[in-house]
Amino acid sequence: MSDIFTPVTLGGIELQNRLVMAPMTRSRANADGTPSKLAAEYYAQRASAGLIVTEGTQPSDDGQGYLTTPGIYTDAHVEGWRKVTGAVRHKGGRIFVQLMHAGRMSHPDNTPHHRQGVAPSAIAPGVPMFTPTGMQDIPAPRSMTTDEVRQTVADFRFAARRAVEAGADGVEIHGANGYLIQQFLAPSANTRTDEYGGSIQNRSRFAVEVAKAIAEEIGADRTAIRLSPGITMWGIDEGVEGPALYQHLVGELDTLGLAYLHIMHSGAEEQLADVRGLWHRPLIINRPGRPRDQIGADIATGLADLESYGQMVLANPDFIDRLKVGAPMNEADRSTYFGGTETGFTDYPTLADAAAQEAV
Incomplete structure (x- = not known):
């Protein structure tokens, strides 16, 4: 039986262990x-x-939805990310860039062009968002034309190529957490009458087209996707058809030969079992709030091939070393999650830091 420290192959790369740093917005x-x-x-x-x-x-x-989030579609972006990927590779690490289109989760004051957000339909999420002038209600987005949907697929394709040019091992498509791809999946956010709305097949079409386009551009073995079946946040409700929708979507994605599927799971266990049964390649499971004593549980049972963690990795640069020796973990400082300088970003102490301090 595999454990968390067993190597595993994802697409064309071998990982030194089965623990993943989950994507986290840092602004x-x-x-x-x-x-x-x-x-x-x-x-x-x-x-x-x-x-x-x-x-x-x-x-x-x-x-773009939030303030000071990174892009990967200009030469300057590529050069910036090349420094990141080079630094990670120098330390022996592997890195996928997560491609995220916020869709309606956006405010004009937060974007470079100051335009209204775009989404499957002109339905506001009904929540506020932080902007340069403080919290503001998110305005209703503009419904994308069919041609704009297709152009957005092309934008994802282009960004994936730029990520690989920047040295990334691959890209993860963000199809979770209430952003654009999940907005297409949810009837509460998608009332379209063209080929991207209505039936389960139509509402899944955008996600599948994005994954296909990226796999064609950079290779399926460098392409992955993250989903959050059944999550209800920011006005997202996938309705009674939710389980059937994900059975269809995961089945379609499975045929593409992607590097992995990343599930943020907070719903019914039977739905997760359905996903495991339909997906025949590596599966990463993220369970928000999973306690330390449960790390590795899904790998041990065979439900997951890898597990991802957010806050614990954010607060513990040496997360793996701490697990290996049973050392206590730093607590994450929530007040420094978004924006700012090195405080709460690069200044969390490691075990080596503590030992050096004791030696003084």
């Missing part, structure tokens, strides 16, 4: 979307994880 990019100098240090500090999945990275101006 510390430069104003133009280029990763800051600190980003290279931040990710390199955590390179002992089997795989790093970066923070959500927009594929276009329209894809």
